[in-house]
Amino acid sequence: xxxxxxxxxxxxxxxxxxxxxxxxxxxxxxxxxxxxxxxxxxxxxxxxxxxxxxxxxxxxxxxxxxxxxxxxxxxxxxxxxxxxxxxxxxxxxxxxxxxxxxxxxxxxxxxxxxxxxxxxxxxxxxxxxxxxxxxxxxxxxxxxxxxxxxxxxxxxxxxxxxxxxxxxxxxxxxxxxxxxxxxxxxxxxxxxxxx
Numbered sequence: 001x002x003x004x005x006x007x008x009x010x011x012x013x014x015x016x017x018x019x020x021x022x023x024x025x026x027x028x029x030x031x032x033x034x035x036x037x038x039x040x041x042x043x044x045x046x047x048x049x050x051x052x053x054x055x056x057x058x059x060x061x062x063x064x065x066x067x068x069x070x071x072x073x074x075x076x077x078x079x080x081x082x083x084x085x086x087x088x089x090x091x092x093x094x095x096x097x098x099x100x101x102x103x104x105x106x107x108x109x110x111x112x113x114x115x116x117x118x119x120x121x122x123x124x125x126x127x128x129x130x131x132x133x134x135x136x137x138x139x140x141x142x143x144x145x146x147x148x149x150x151x152x153x154x155x156x157x158x159x160x161x162x163x164x165x166x167x168x169x170x171x172x173x174x175x176x177x178x179x180x181x182x183x184x185x186x187x188x189x190x191x192x193x194x195x
Contacts, residue, residue: 008075010128010132019078020075020081020128022074025073030073031060034083035056040113047172047173068087068091068092069087069088069092072086076121080112082125083110084107084108084109085107086106086107086133090104093171097170101140103138103141104140105133105139105141105143107143123160130160144162147174148167148175154178157178157180160180160185161185162184163179163184
């Protein structure tokens with residue numbers, strides 16, 4: 001008998017894309033899928049290229065037990081499609097690199113490899129995640145710290161309203177510390193819609 005996975009925490013319909021949903025990451029059901037994503041070359045900045053399934057399980061067990069870091073599996077029309085992590089910067093290494101303010105939340109995102117590429121999919125996922133984070137009235141600013149070599153995510157961050165702050169040294173990478181306020185995100189959405 002298959003165990004029921006958690007119900008979605010957040011769901012929205014993206015025109016031309018389909019239904020996107022976020023639910024808590026399930027260690028039993030989702031580790032094998034995530035392992036198949038993080039060990040592919042495109043996910044090199046995730047830092048788990050050589051990880052075993054047991055390594056991925058151990059990392060997400062650590063996150064599950066954390067009071068300040070939470071993992072969510074994203075689904076596209078009911079199928080696993082992306083991973084999002086939400087964390088408290090004050091309890092993370094990045095919090096040592098800037099003055100953490102009340103209302104700051106950190107975010108990581110990894111989109112799984114598509115069976116068939118869907119134009120605009122990654123942007124729709126990113127927008128849905130930002131909408132989810134800002135649906136929390138206590139969140140004022142989203143913090144990201146992509147690897148300085150990861151130009152694709154930096155471009156997407158900028159498109160969604162993030163502003164680069166500084167290059168910082170973290171335990172596992174040199175990163176572009178970047179911030180996006182609620183207003184910067186709203187302005188970016190308006191600009192993106194205007195074309």
